[in-house]
Amino acid sequence: MPSAVTRVRAAHARIAAVDRPEIWIDLRPEADVAAEAAALDARTARGEQLPLAGRLLAVKGNIDVAGLPTTAGCPAYAYTPVEDSPAVARLRAAGALVLGTTNLDQFATGLVGTRSPYGAVRGAVDPTRISGGSSSGSAVAVALGIADLALGTDTAGSGRVPAALNGIVGLKPTYGLVPTAGVVPACASLDCVTVFARTLPEAERALSFMTDPAPAPPARAPGPWRVAVPHTGHLGGLAPGWAAAYESAARQLADAGAELREIDLTPFTAAAALLYEGAFVAERYTAVGAFIDKTLIDKTTADPALDPTVRDIITRARDIPAHRLFADQARLAALRTAAFAQLADADALLLPTTTEHPTLDEVAADPLGVNARLGRFTNSTNLFGLCATAVPAGTADGLPFGVMLIGRAHTDDRVSRIAGLLTTPPARIAVVGAHLTGQPLNGQLLALGAEFECSTTTAATYRLHALPTRPAKPGLVRVGPAEGAAIEAEVWRIPAAGLGQLLTTLPRPMTLGSVTLADGTEVPGFLCEPSALAADAPDITHHGGWRAYLAARGRG
Template sequence: MKLPGQAPDGGPIIYEEVGMLKTWDETDMGATDHWDSSLNITSLLLDYEAGIKPQQVIRAIYDRIDAYKIVQPSVWLHLQPLGEVLRAANELHTRWPNPDERPPLWGIPFSVKDSIDIAGIPTTVGCPALSFVPEASAPVYQHCIDAGGLFIGKTNMEQLATGMTGCRSPYGTLHSTFSKQHIVGGSSSGSAATVSEGLVSFSLGSDTAGSIRVPALFNGIVGFKPTKGTVSARGVAPACLHQDCVSFLAANIEDAEKVWNVCKGFDKWDVFAKLPSQLLSSNSNRQLRFRFGIPPAEALEACSPIYRKQFSQVVEAMSKTGGILVSLNWQPFAAANELLYNSSFVLERLTILPEGWFEKNKQLLHPVTRQVFEGALARNSSAVDLFKDLHRQAEYKRAVEDVLRLDREVEDGVDELTVMVVPTTPFHPTIEEVSKDPLGINGQLGAFAHFANVLDLVGVAVPCGAYNMEDMSGGKPIRLPFGVTILAGTGLDCELLKVVAQLEEVLGDLGQDED
């Protein structure tokens, strides 16, 4: 039978206009040349100041989207009709006629993970059988629209946000934008591809076990997981309600911070939202220096040899940039990492399904998704088990509060932030490798990622250059991106972003001199 949210050929329903005339109307656009430049927010806003029109940018983006369909046809689960986006672009001038009063995302194109509600557009969560059409939009989406953003479409994702490989979507498996052989990462798979390929400026997603940070790494972009509760999660289909965090993918730190500033704010209707009084206040007037710890050598043995080499270069570069390498207690991080999937916590994934749905309809799920849910049920965890795990979580969170901290006025006018730096994943597997061991590799990818939400940390996955990998088809070596995640304590979002901004250029240049 035909499932909701699925076209007759089994693929996603793509709402778009075909054959729309794409000609330049010089009376409308002026004599400016065809636009085809960077979608970085700062760069794009400068283009607008110079006279480029949002309509020109949108037409160019849709040309890029058309071209990229040949490479990856299943990136989009919903693509806005070109005419609708052009209409929204036209309305920007009506809504904000004074250029000096334009909001921060004026004319900025963005995509949305298909777990985030947009009124009138199906939310599939990568699962056609559970697809529905919401009547209201999620606040995080609406904030972007109210700030002048231009919505382009909803993106493919790992089914029910159940993994980090990007290989569990019934709409098609995506690959890294750097290699057709290697995984894209998940669960915010299509979102990462759209940013990496310059189809949008940023994307809205979510992160539970690494769903923003992992695809950011594998596609050479920035993934920002803020403190949970600083951005409303209302209207975002959950994976694990207690751990989920609305997050962002962007080309650089500045763009990610700009979008976060638009979207953050207390939402009383989000029961996990944090009150401002629960967050540490930031003081940008003082100088900020940082100390950093790394996993012990035995933990880093999980990494491939090339990842260990690249990580060593990052540590050296951070030290040369002013960071002070210190020994931090890794035990609470490692212990918290086990709680997400190897405890009663995994049962929370079952709460996202309607009562009795799984037993009646599990054959409609992706085989690996079904295996994850069946494994959770097979644990036979009790309420006592759950409470014991909650007690452990509280213990680990308290221990980490003493590790990742902000020390005020360590010197006159100087604050000091202590962070943890980890490889975002231990290696970059191929799609074929994942197909042979989907659960095993997914678990290995989380070696340095699963603890972040369990401990309520803020984290930034930042690109750190690239490295050569042999092409298994016999071609020339493939250049794959490498990156690390830098983590700070809850509520220290502004301080962490400031530190990462200081490091971004240095880290991004690592490995660029290799052939």
């Protein structure tokens, strides 16, 4: 693995390349993180065991990081903690490096990622669409290959919806498994600290350092994994292609040996509606209502930049009568009994993580309606005291599609093992031209679930030519060691199915072959048929790469 300092430098280069400033609330200066990384490298060189050494961490802006303002998405609320929250401290103790704090739906109130004075966080694959929230910046930082790990919170789905919409993994542990000290509460009785990563093993490993000792999981009878699945006709309205994608995930579990059992989802969706439509939302007023009331009255207070949707949700909760809460608690208890009866001895419940991937404009036109739809399957999880693992499950209509496995309290490991049946190790692919970050065809990689790994160069055995294609792209050809040069490249990780799909759509004269990188490793990558290198395909090797060639022509 590259040194921690190298990884920090690469992360900041990636931050500049993707140009998504809305991801961050406070990004630490590169020099500060690099100095910390150098100290980390020195410790590992002395033989110190730091299992997460050099892993780069982004932290949601409602979780304390010592020395950085905790804003919860509201500048006027900010305070500067003197110590890390336990989750951050434990990851740092294992060697993780904090890059900064990330944007979120203000006071963690929302599943859209747009309710912030720091700007709406755009989706990683399609920037006209939302990122999902409230842990929006954390999810996109991981999805775009900037951070290896990120922390979020999940009360109603905030650690799962953005995972699904950005094609990454989100783990929502059993309530109380990760301490919530140093976390600005949304609903303190439900809040969970969550972790994002690009792969399930990475997420599980990080979570293992964050958790307190847990009770033994409930015993299970011998036999194959038992997975509850509702009929797709009972899921309600889903975006085009999503029902088929869900059915495909269910078949994949069955093909892997799981036993599928159809259940009635009604008690789960009925409980989901209670979270915002019932009296439980009053706990959000308990968390930050007094602050909001004061900033609305006290004209001497600096501009609080309160998001109007968040403000209205929380202030309306102030006037909910106590008798409604007791009635809703009784209603929830009955629904929990019915839901657990439906689960019976199932090890997990498989659901689409959310219902659709709306555009920014669609959320602006109907902020409450879209948000409610996005939480249809996630809102009940914490109300019922369950754990959940959200994982990518392919694409639908060219966008990431995700599912989640939900299980009883303290069956986190079991649920993740089942979710692992849906994930396969990604392939690697090297790109040198129009698929580079910021170039016209990069969206093809993102739509297929690809994730940025690193910037590098090829071995010095290649020539690069400018092809007369639309969009413009280069042709990479292998030559002898004395004739070639190193060419700028990026390495991406892509699901095996995505790599196959990319190959079927590759136009001539492009081919997919083995590319030798500067470190000597062989990676599949885009090459060019030598027959295409005619007079109208000039040799541009001396530029060192496609971006430099475009810049020289004033097209960078």
